[in-house]
Amino acid sequence: MAEPMLAVRGLNAWYGESHILHGVDLDVRQGEVVTMLGRNGAGKTTTMKSVMGLVGARKGSVRYEGRETIDLPAYRIARQGIAFCPEERAIFASLDVAENLMLPPAVGPGGMSVDTIFELFPNLKERLSSQGTKLSGGEQQMLAIARILRTGARLLLLDEPTEGLAPVIVQQIGHTIRRLKSEGFTILLVEQNFRFAATVADRHYVMEHGRIVDEIANDALEANMDKLHEYLGV
Amino acid sequence: MPDIFGIPPQALFGQLLLGLINGSFYAMLSLGLAIIFGLLNIINFTHGAQYMMGAFTAWMLLNWLGISYWWSMLIVPVVVGTFGVLIERTMLRHLYKLDHLYGLLLTFGIALIVQGMYRDQFGSSGLPYRIPDALRGGTDLGFMYMPNYRGWVVAVSLVVCLTTWFVIEKTKLGAYLRAATENPPMVQAFGINVPRMVTLTYGFGVGLAAFSGVLAAPIYQVSPQMGADLIIVVFAVVVIGGMGSIMGSIVTGFGLGIIEGLTKVFYPEASATVIFVIMAIVLLLKPAGLFGRVR
Numbered sequence: 001m002a003e004p005m006l007a008v009r010g011l012n013a014w015y016g017e018s019h020i021l022h023g024v025d026l027d028v029r030q031g032e033v034v035t036m037l038g039r040n041g042a043g044k045t046t047t048m049k050s051v052m053g054l055v056g057a058r059k060g061s062v063r064y065e066g067r068e069t070i071d072l073p074a075y076r077i078a079r080q081g082i083a084f085c086p087e088e089r090a091i092f093a094s095l096d097v098a099e100n101l102m103l104p105p106a107v108g109p110g111g112m113s114v115d116t117i118f119e120l121f122p123n124l125k126e127r128l129s130s131q132g133t134k135l136s137g138g139e140q141q142m143l144a145i146a147r148i149l150r151t152g153a154r155l156l157l158l159d160e161p162t163e164g165l166a167p168v169i170v171q172q173i174g175h176t177i178r179r180l181k182s183e184g185f186t187i188l189l190v191e192q193n194f195r196f197a198a199t200v201a202d203r204h205y206v207m208e209h210g211r212i213v214d215e216i217a218n219d220a221l222e223a224n225m226d227k228l229h230e231y232l233g234v
Numbered sequence: 235m236p237d238i239f240g241i242p243p244q245a246l247f248g249q250l251l252l253g254l255i256n257g258s259f260y261a262m263l264s265l266g267l268a269i270i271f272g273l274l275n276i277i278n279f280t281h282g283a284q285y286m287m288g289a290f291t292a293w294m295l296l297n298w299l300g301i302s303y304w305w306s307m308l309i310v311p312v313v314v315g316t317f318g319v320l321i322e323r324t325m326l327r328h329l330y331k332l333d334h335l336y337g338l339l340l341t342f343g344i345a346l347i348v349q350g351m352y353r354d355q356f357g358s359s360g361l362p363y364r365i366p367d368a369l370r371g372g373t374d375l376g377f378m379y380m381p382n383y384r385g386w387v388v389a390v391s392l393v394v395c396l397t398t399w400f401v402i403e404k405t406k407l408g409a410y411l412r413a414a415t416e417n418p419p420m421v422q423a424f425g426i427n428v429p430r431m432v433t434l435t436y437g438f439g440v441g442l443a444a445f446s447g448v449l450a451a452p453i454y455q456v457s458p459q460m461g462a463d464l465i466i467v468v469f470a471v472v473v474i475g476g477m478g479s480i481m482g483s484i485v486t487g488f489g490l491g492i493i494e495g496l497t498k499v500f501y502p503e504a505s506a507t508v509i510f511v512i513m514a515i516v517l518l519l520k521p522a523g524l525f526g527r528v529r
Contacts, residue, residue: 053422054419054422054423073429074423078422078424084423090420094412095409095413099409102409103410103421104424104425105424105426107425
């Protein structure tokens, strides 16, 4: 079998003195949508930031398209074709919407055209000259996703894209993720809401205490509901 | 021409021009400080010494190598800017995650060392720098006599300040800089080499100080102390304008220069302190500065 697009093995990560990840193993194959589920503090966000090279120190192995990235700085990891949409969205207040959208440089060929992006997120087109942080929460989330579609990155790391958003916006985000999958993007998703995750994902990893403790295929989600409730404490 | 508020117009306009000249240097120097502080989080106390190095480098190029003022305007910012890049690479880089105080102490120490070396080499009495021939003489504007070189300094400084503002606020490069000032890790995660950008930004800020030094050389005495005297006022300007605001630095720089000039006309006793009085008032009423954002 071909090597997965993203292969994480024995990943350990630290913020200063605190040891957050204790040997994470996970695979994301080309074209898949994979979620990480787990309680707050389980290490989901840290896993994403570690893949991106944004933590203090990391050890283990993170291979992207067959190349080891564990010793690369964040900007070189990004240039391999990985893009990150953080939980706090990180829209820049000193940039207007157009500048926010056009900020990330191309990291590969075949990025989505601006026209297609406006077709996906029509709201953005009308707000191009607004200050980035004047947008509503949902619009900021769309802008945060939109700006990484332009760059030609093929693996998208989306950290809780539905957090704090109204149900109708969550539906729109879900629609967008399925559309991106159909366009060939590969997506690793962090979600608290496994009902939402079930509508978009192929597989789910469950994290606890800085490790992956379980893997559940999406069609086995119903059968594993009891176990999942216990993991997530809902 | 009739007096204005009992002041002869020649005296008034003369002081206004002097104020504009001082304001030009306040604006260019506080602009560099603001850019450096924004991205590096470093209060660059070496700024005055780097301005002085600019003036001295121009003096050495002219007197030792016969290289003209015009070439100095190009060469000096690059030479002194490179010195800045070396400092950033070898020293400042290690301080970004620490409190501002460490950067301030380090850059203050470097300033003292640099000034000491120049004093040892050149003495402290000050050296003259000849105004380039093309800018000698003056022009009668009708209401006042304007020395050409002084008009040149104000014009060049305005062009430099507005160009810098344009690049930072209106171009893609500037968008990178603004974004990295807000959130460096995120900009890294987009594939941009932020550490290199930080180095070049410091080099640019230092180059700007050195360029100001070249402009200043024919007006003020080229002396090891010239930057230290000026930088105290410039820090007051930065505090008034608000750290990190580009247009704020420019407007405040020119504005305070003019206010200082007017004070010399109407109440000369206060002219040395007026900027610091304004600083105290602004700090009381608007601690983040007139154009600053709380951070």
